[in-house]
Amino acid sequence: MSEPVSVATAEHYVWGQVCDGWHLLRSDGLSIIEERMPAGSEGQRHWHERARQFFYVLEGELTMQFDDGAAVIRSRQGVEIAPGLPHQAKNCSGTDLRFLVVSQPPSHGDRQT
Template identity: 55%
Template sequence: MMISKENAEHYIWRGICDGWHLVKQDDLSIIHERMPRGTSEVRHFHNKSRQFFFVLSGMATLEVDGDQHVIREFQGIEVAPGTPHQMMNTSQEDVEFIVVSQPMSHGDRVSLDEKE
């Protein structure tokens, strides 16, 4: 079956950001996400999951183990298991990106923010 954000399982996170499950398997997760300007996820790490973030449109900032990386359209960064990271949109436009997690990252996340 052909999959896109038009027919994929949709969810909202942090009350304003969108996620669409393109692949949702225990051993592999591929999610198309949209973050409006000024939004960020909680800084965290995964015990088992390796992730790859790939920007489709806009510009994102990904903090990885204390280093800030600006990711532009058609660029990506891999994050190893156990590495603290936080995706942010500090630009003036929405950012859309793909996050690939192997194995699935849901249930494997350890928050580094006491508020979550």
């Protein structure tokens, strides 16, 4: 039987010096991470060679920057990122942002800048 997982029990890591990530599911074929970005923070622009990702906002507002513009994803909305598509996550709001990142296959080790 599988045990419930949460940010209280999941493996935690820090990225971008001020952002948090929790590995809710980490397997060979699938990764699900909950992330927190403080107000005004942003990730590094990058792309993935193999991983297809889906970002789903739990709280706050995610601005996803692409080469041809930006998409604003609000609470209870998501956006798919295809392999090879350069993107950059930003929190342009004044409050914390929490979202899920689902990657298939897992994106760690697949990141290109």
